[in-house]
Amino acid sequence: MLTQSSNRLNNLLVPILSIILGFIFGALLMLVFGYNPILAYQAMLTGVFTSPYFFGEALRQATVLTFTGLGFAIAFKAGFFNIGIAGQVLVGWVSAIWVALAFPDLPRILLVTLSLLVGVIAGAVWAGMAGALRAYFGTNEVIVTIMLNYVALHVTNYLIRNVLSTGNTTERIGENASLRLDWLTTLTAGSRLNIGLFIAIVVVALYWVFMTQTTAGFEVRAVGLNPFASSYAGMSAARNIILSMVISGGLAGLGGAVHGLGTFGNIFTQSGLPNVGFDGIAVALLGLGNPIGIFFSAILFGILEVGAGFLPNQAGVPDEMASIVIAAIIFFVGANYLIRFFINKIQTNKQATEGGE
Amino acid sequence: MSETNKVIEMKGITKQFGNFKANDNIHLDLNKGEIHALLGENGAGKSTLMNILSGLLEPTEGEIWVNGDKVNISSPDVANQLGIGMVHQHFMLVDKFTVTENIMLGKEKHRFGFMDQSSAEEDVQKLSDQYGLRVDPKARISNISVGMQQRAEILKTLYRGADILIFDEPTGVLTPQEIDELMDIMKALVNEGKSIILITHKLDEIKQVADRCTVIRRGKSIDTVDVASTSQQELADMMVGRSVSFKVDKKPSNPQGPVLEINKLTVKEARGYDAVKAIDLEVKAGEILGIAGVDGNGQSELIQAITGLTKVDSGTIKLDGKDITNKKPRKITETGLGHIPEDRQRYGLVLEMKLEENMSLQTYYQKPFSNHGFLNHKEIKEHAKRLIEEFDVRTPSEEHTAASLSGGNQQKAIIAREIYRDPILLIAAQPTRGLDVGAIEYIHKRLIEQRDNGKGVILMSYELDEVMNVSDRIAVMYDGNIIAVVNADETNEKELGLLMAGVSLDKAHEEVADAEGKEKDTVANTK
Numbered sequence: 001m002l003t004q005s006s007n008r009l010n011n012l013l014v015p016i017l018s019i020i021l022g023f024i025f026g027a028l029l030m031l032v033f034g035y036n037p038i039l040a041y042q043a044m045l046t047g048v049f050t051s052p053y054f055f056g057e058a059l060r061q062a063t064v065l066t067f068t069g070l071g072f073a074i075a076f077k078a079g080f081f082n083i084g085i086a087g088q089v090l091v092g093w094v095s096a097i098w099v100a101l102a103f104p105d106l107p108r109i110l111l112v113t114l115s116l117l118v119g120v121i122a123g124a125v126w127a128g129m130a131g132a133l134r135a136y137f138g139t140n141e142v143i144v145t146i147m148l149n150y151v152a153l154h155v156t157n158y159l160i161r162n163v164l165s166t167g168n169t170t171e172r173i174g175e176n177a178s179l180r181l182d183w184l185t186t187l188t189a190g191s192r193l194n195i196g197l198f199i200a201i202v203v204v205a206l207y208w209v210f211m212t213q214t215t216a217g218f219e220v221r222a223v224g225l226n227p228f229a230s231s232y233a234g235m236s237a238a239r240n241i242i243l244s245m246v247i248s249g250g251l252a253g254l255g256g257a258v259h260g261l262g263t264f265g266n267i268f269t270q271s272g273l274p275n276v277g278f279d280g281i282a283v284a285l286l287g288l289g290n291p292i293g294i295f296f297s298a299i300l301f302g303i304l305e306v307g308a309g310f311l312p313n314q315a316g317v318p319d320e321m322a323s324i325v326i327a328a329i330i331f332f333v334g335a336n337y338l339i340r341f342f343i344n345k346i347q348t349n350k351q352a353t354e355g356g357e
Numbered sequence: 358m359s360e361t362n363k364v365i366e367m368k369g370i371t372k373q374f375g376n377f378k379a380n381d382n383i384h385l386d387l388n389k390g391e392i393h394a395l396l397g398e399n400g401a402g403k404s405t406l407m408n409i410l411s412g413l414l415e416p417t418e419g420e421i422w423v424n425g426d427k428v429n430i431s432s433p434d435v436a437n438q439l440g441i442g443m444v445h446q447h448f449m450l451v452d453k454f455t456v457t458e459n460i461m462l463g464k465e466k467h468r469f470g471f472m473d474q475s476s477a478e479e480d481v482q483k484l485s486d487q488y489g490l491r492v493d494p495k496a497r498i499s500n501i502s503v504g505m506q507q508r509a510e511i512l513k514t515l516y517r518g519a520d521i522l523i524f525d526e527p528t529g530v531l532t533p534q535e536i537d538e539l540m541d542i543m544k545a546l547v548n549e550g551k552s553i554i555l556i557t558h559k560l561d562e563i564k565q566v567a568d569r570c571t572v573i574r575r576g577k578s579i580d581t582v583d584v585a586s587t588s589q590q591e592l593a594d595m596m597v598g599r600s601v602s603f604k605v606d607k608k609p610s611n612p613q614g615p616v617l618e619i620n621k622l623t624v625k626e627a628r629g630y631d632a633v634k635a636i637d638l639e640v641k642a643g644e645i646l647g648i649a650g651v652d653g654n655g656q657s658e659l660i661q662a663i664t665g666l667t668k669v670d671s672g673t674i675k676l677d678g679k680d681i682t683n684k685k686p687r688k689i690t691e692t693g694l695g696h697i698p699e700d701r702q703r704y705g706l707v708l709e710m711k712l713e714e715n716m717s718l719q720t721y722y723q724k725p726f727s728n729h730g731f732l733n734h735k736e737i738k739e740h741a742k743r744l745i746e747e748f749d750v751r752t753p754s755e756e757h758t759a760a761s762l763s764g765g766n767q768q769k770a771i772i773a774r775e776i777y778r779d780p781i782l783l784i785a786a787q788p789t790r791g792l793d794v795g796a797i798e799y800i801h802k803r804l805i806e807q808r809d810n811g812k813g814v815i816l817m818s819y820e821l822d823e824v825m826n827v828s829d830r831i832a833v834m835y836d837g838n839i840i841a842v843v844n845a846d847e848t849n850e851k852e853l854g855l856l857m858a859g860v861s862l863d864k865a866h867e868e869v870a871d872a873e874g875k876e877k878d879t880v881a882n883t884k
Contacts, residue, residue, distance in 0.1 A: 001696025215722045218714070221653050225709045231666065232696070232704040234716040 004340045013343060014336045017284050017294065019300065021339075022329030026321060035317045043314035044307030044322070054306055057187025059197055060263060061276075062295075062302030064089075066200040067255030069287060070207050070278025075127075075209070077289060078244035079224040080134070084145025086254045086277020087152030087184045090270065092119035092253025095164040095265045096154045098163075100177030100260075105287070108176040115177055116199075116257045123253015126152060131245025135238035137185045137337065141245070149273055157354040167269040179262035194262035200295070206290040210247075220244050272286060273351045279305075282330045301326065363425070364389050364552050364666075365410070365629060366519055370419035372405050375799055377753040378415070379405040381576040381777040387521065392543060392553045394584065395568035396560075398793045399765025400751050402576040403556050407523050410554075411443045412436035421523075442519025448510045455755045456492050456509045460516050465742045480567035489545050504535035505837040511542070522546065523554045526791075528562060540566050558596070558793035566593045567771050572596050578771045597795035607805045610829040612641035616782045616813035617663070622672035624655075624662045628727065634837040640782060640813040643802060647828025647845065648817040651857055655837040655851075656817050657699060660786055663815075664696045665689045666704075677781045690719050696778030697771055699817070701764075705771040708760035712752055713741035715759045716774050748773035764794045776803055782813040800825050821850055822858075 015022030025036035048054050061329055075082035082088075096119035103111060130144040160298050164170045179194035211217040215334055223230040223240040231237055255276060287293030332339065366389040372380040380402045385394050408414040412433040421428055423439045430436050436443075457478045465668065466480070467471040480493040498506055507527065514522055522625050524543070529535045543553055543566050545781050555567060558869045561586060564568055570587070572579040572595045579595055606625040615775045617640040626632035633655045640646045648656050659665035663674055665686040673682045681689045690696075698704035706715050719728050725736045741755040748768045752762050759767060767790065775783060785804060789797040804827060808814050818824050824831055825845055831840045833856040841862040843852070851872065855865040 004491045014390075137389075162839050213731055215732060218732060222710065222718070223715075226703070226707040227720065228703045229705060229707045231686060232698060234685065234690050238683070334859050 001326050002282075009304055011288060011290075013295065014339050015288060015333060017285065017339050017343075018329050018332035018336070020054050021332045024326050025328040026325035027333075028325060029319060035039045035321075036315065040311055040315040041318075043132060047310035048303050051189070052187065053191045054309075056184070056191025056193035058302040058306040059299070060193040061305055062298040062301070063194075063196040063345070064255045064259050064276045065279055065283045065301050066204065066295050066299035067258065068276050069283030070203060070291060071123075071251030071255065072233045072281045073284040073287070073289045073291075073294060074207070074211075074220070074251070075244050075248035076284060077224045078220045079227070080141050080241070080245065082127060082130070082245065082247075082248045082252075083142055083281070084127060084130060084148050084152075085248075085280050086273035086275075087145070087149035087257045087350020088123040088252035089247040089256035089259065089274050089277045090152045090156050090318060091126045092123040092256030093157055094164075094256075094267050095122035095273075096257035097173060097260045100173040101164065101171060104174040104176060106176060106258070111176045112261065113181065115261055116254060117278075119253045119257025119260070120250045121253070123256060124250035126254065128202070128242060128246045131242040134245075135241040151190060151278075153270060153273055158265070160267060161270050162269070166356065170266045173216060173261065174263045177261055178265060179258060192263050194258070196262045198260035199254075199258065200298075203254070204291045211291075216243065238310070252280070255280070256291045258274040274350040278328075282326065285333050286349055287329060288333075323330075358371065361439065362388050363501075365554075366420075367406070367410065368420045368422070368437065368613060370406060370409060370421075371417050372409060373417040378576050380509065381410070382419075383570050383573060383578045385578065385581075387552050387554060388548050389698050390567075391568045392547055392555055392566050392880055394555045394557060394563040394570040396563060396570050396592060397573040398558065398596055398795050399791075400763030401573050401596075403573060404525070406553070406573070407443070407525060407556060409521060410436070411441060412799060437517055437519075440518055440520040440595050441523070442514030442517060442521070443525065444507070444510050444514060444527060446478065448506050450506060450594070453497065455495055455497050456501070456505075456512075457494040459498060460513045461507055462513075463797045464517065466759070480516070484515055486492040486543065488512075488515065488549060489800070490515075490542060502535075504531055507531070507535075507539070508542070520550070520608045521554070523556065525556045526558075527555070527582065529557060529558070540768060541596070560794070561593050563588060583758070593686050595795050596793065599797055600630055601794055605801050606824040607806070607827075609807060610811065613811060614642055616677055617815075618673075618675040619663075620633050620673045622659070622662065622674060623670040624658045624667060625670045626658055626672075632837055633662065634838045634839075638832060638839060638842075640815060641831060642781075642813050643808055643811045644812040644829045645808050645816055645827055647824035647831040648815060648834060649821065649831050649853055649857060650834035654714060654817050655832045656834050658784070659834070660696075660784055660815075660817060662698070663689075663784065664694060686744040687719075687806045692779035695778055695783040696776035697768075697775050697785040697788050699785070701768055701771055702815075706759040706767060709758055712745070712750075712759050712762065712770060713738050713755040713757050716744050716755075717739040717771065718774065720778070732829045737830060744770070744773040744777055747777075765792045768792060768800070769796065770801060776807060779810075780812065782815065783807055784815045786817045787815070787818075789818070799822075821853055825850065825853070841865075 008330040013014060021208060022113055030037040030040055048058050072082055072085050074349040079262045096115040099115040099118045100111065106114065126148060126213065130141045130148060133144055133292050134141045143273055146293040160168065160170060179196050184193050185191065202286050219235045220243065223235060227237050259276065283297045284294055287299035304322050311321055363386050369381050369384065370383045371378060379715060383406055395403050404416065409416050410430065412430040412435050415431065420432060428439060430439065451462065459478050460481050466477045477686035478494040481701055490512055492505055492508050492512060493501065498509065518626065527539060547553060557563060569581055569585045570584050570592065571581040572592065574596060576763060619636060619638040621635045621637065622633055623631055623635050627630050644713040650656050658667060662669050665684055669683050675681065676689065676692050676694060679692055681692055702708060707718065714737065717740060720726055721732065726733055726740065738755060744750065745752065745755055748769055748775060751766050757771065762770065772788065788800050802815050804816060809869045816827055830842055831848065831853065833837050833853060834840065835857060836859065840859065841856050849869070852865050854861065854870045855868060
């Protein structure tokens with residue numbers, strides 16, 4: 001049907017076409033409501049790309065989305081739908097801030113590492129609970145992680161109000177715990193872009209190595225694709241369920257810690273679960289579970305989310321339009337069967353005409 | 358329009374997948390009122406050819422003529438309109454719907470926008486009577502036998518006006534009685550003016566019903582022959598491309614010490630009752646122990662217990678003198694067990710993974726396939742290439758997914774992987790189900806080779822012929838018990854049949870002796 005190389009090309013073509021179709025759909029919708037789509041897209045792109053500040057902010061957003069996207073992807077590869085990424089982000093965030101506030105006088109390298117690590121562990125434990133429940137009691141991880149999201153939300157708010165501060169916002173963390181780098185801040189005209197970006201790039205590489213080069217990654221993939229054959233081959237399903245959930249939550253927790261130590265420098269009571277959690281699911285789907293794809297789709301989402309801010313003033317378009325474009329892209333990724341169908345159709349037609357020559 | 362007798366002509370059909378030609382210049386023609394068999398090994402290209410005819414695939418080259426007109430079958434709808442209908446190997450039926458609802462599906466009868474159930478049921482009944490396809494129009498699919506499900510599937514194509522029916526390996530799931538019935542149905546259909554293409558690799562079925570037979574091998578059409586004047590042996594040789602032996606060729610066994618010792622083993626089934634009831638069993642090095650029995654008498658549970666996939670309730674299992682009772686599958690594999698699982702697609706392979714990854718499915722964590730937790734892709738690939746070469750697994754490359762292989766080659770891949778590890782005990786559960794004679798011969802040879810190398814082999818099969826021809830000793834299971842263990846060359850089909858039905862060995866001896874007394878010589882020993 002398809003050779004290996006053209007298959008790989010198609011895998012790339014599906015997300016790219018989804019993005020294009022998403023933008024077209026958004027444009028049509030804007031036309032229907034009497035907005036000018038060209039002006040709108042222009043406003044978003046020039047807004048992000050001509051200003052170092054907003055470009056830095058887009059990358060900053062992409063950083064966190066890379067962590068949550070990778071987190072969702074690894075659980076998904078193992079056959080689980082970790083919808084609790086948002087809650088895991090939150091526990092990672094609050095734990096990292098807690099450590100940063102508790103030991104303000106530690107040397108910077110030590111304090112940053114310790115805070116990030118505690119954020120990772122918090123996320124890992126949070127998701128690991130759902131993994132263990134699934135592995136030993138067969139509970140449905142979707143329900144458990146949704147419930148754990150709310151537990152995370154309210155526990156975090158409780159901690160902020162009663163333990164970490166007396167109000168709704170904690171103190172700011174000290175210089176020693178911050179992920180910001182002076183040169184990056186200057187380069188991006190004072191944006192909140194931070195060292196998390198480089199950590200994200202390293203984690204993308206590590207994720208790829210883990211999945212394709214290690215025996216543990218081999219097991220995660222095998223268990224996700226066929227748990228029966230995996231147990232026949234002597235792999236432990238329970239072990240792999242817990243392992244993949246722990247890594248998934250650890251990555252989400254790392255995203256939360258970077259959000260806290262890099263983006264905000266504190267934590268404040270939340271009215272709902274952080275969007276970066278749920279957007280990570282979309283990022284992973286658009287990236288088709290491939291770490292490099294996830295990185296690039298995180299950048300796209302970062303640009304769209306930051307660019308949305310330019311819509312009302314520059315183009316007179318409500319900023320929700322950006323969310324609609326994102327939603328449309330995800331819709332077309334989900335409908336990738338349709339896109340593959342058309343690609344195949346075009347290819348067979350091409351072959352037929354070439355054969356006729 | 359001069360060739361009015363030909364309902365289908367496929368001329369020079371070529372289908373290319375990348376660099377691989379699944380069909381290479383194939384010719385096939387079907388006369389009106391004929392049963393035309395399409396014979397070929399697993400992976401020879403039969404399914405590809407029929408998918409082209411039914412509009413699921415488009416040929417790279419070649420022409421198709423239907424009733425004297427050149428046609429372009431670009432979709433299954435077009436095939437439908439041309440009167441071509443496919444009876445699928447895996448039925449395309451909705452379990453929760455009734456027979457009538459399934460037959461109507463997509464072509465529902467309605468009155469004023471409401472389904473007209475009763476007139477639809479009448480239609481089905483009429484159709485059913487006309488062709489002798491016994492079905493209950495009101496029965497739910499999930500409640501009827503496999504044979505009746507197949508008849509519903511046939512009715513579905515007839516209801517859509519098919520004149521040309523393609524039967525894709527229709528007998529694989531049927532009992533012997535149902536097979537006879539199906540053969541009668543096919544004859545009745547051609548008497549009513551239908552034409553049939555029968556895809557199969559079962560030679561006796563071809564001899565029984567087909568008029569002509571087209572043999573394809575490795576994507577090429579070899580010949581079209583008149584069935585009546587061609588012997589089964591000739592058909593088999595043509596299909597495989599060399600002389601095939603139906604007789605299993607083996608030396609007497611030379612059994613040594615025990616490799617597997619099972620003592621008072623009880624295994625509970627998922628719902629909690631005893632599936633295996635306190636059995637004792639021994640397998641020696643250098644022998645093949647056959648396990649015979651009707652499906653569902655505890656054979657599967659016994660094997661799952663030995664391989665560690667099911668918990669043992671009580672009793673002990675020793676492999677090579679070491680206790681493996683309730684050990685993890687990995688530990689048991691490492692102790693020296695090879696397992697060709699009964700459900701090869703569910704247990705034997707990760708279909709979506711590359712073939713090369715599947716070839717190291719149990720050994721990926723060992724040297725040389727990995728080192729300190731990192732995979733050595735080069736070794737994994739070379740190992741896969743070696744196995745593909747040595748066991749003649751037909752695949753475009755080791756990088757293709759296991760799913761892209763034909764059923765027979767998937768099985769060969771599993772067998773290659775299991776035998777190459779050179780296990781002390783090899784368990785082969787239904788190793789030849791659904792395979793063609795060439796592949797079956799090959800697999801039997803490999804099992805015997807394993808035995809001759811001084812290893813133990815368990816062969817579990819529901820096919821009596823296979824158990825009798827390949828095994829040295831045969832354990833018969835009935836209702837969770839091992840009712841008898843007999844020597845393969847001292848028993849016969851009749852005795853085994855009685856044992857499988859739960860008759861005790863003494864009683865079975867008597868009955869067989871009686872029968873022999875009455876009709877001397879007719880019951881020969883199978884030696």
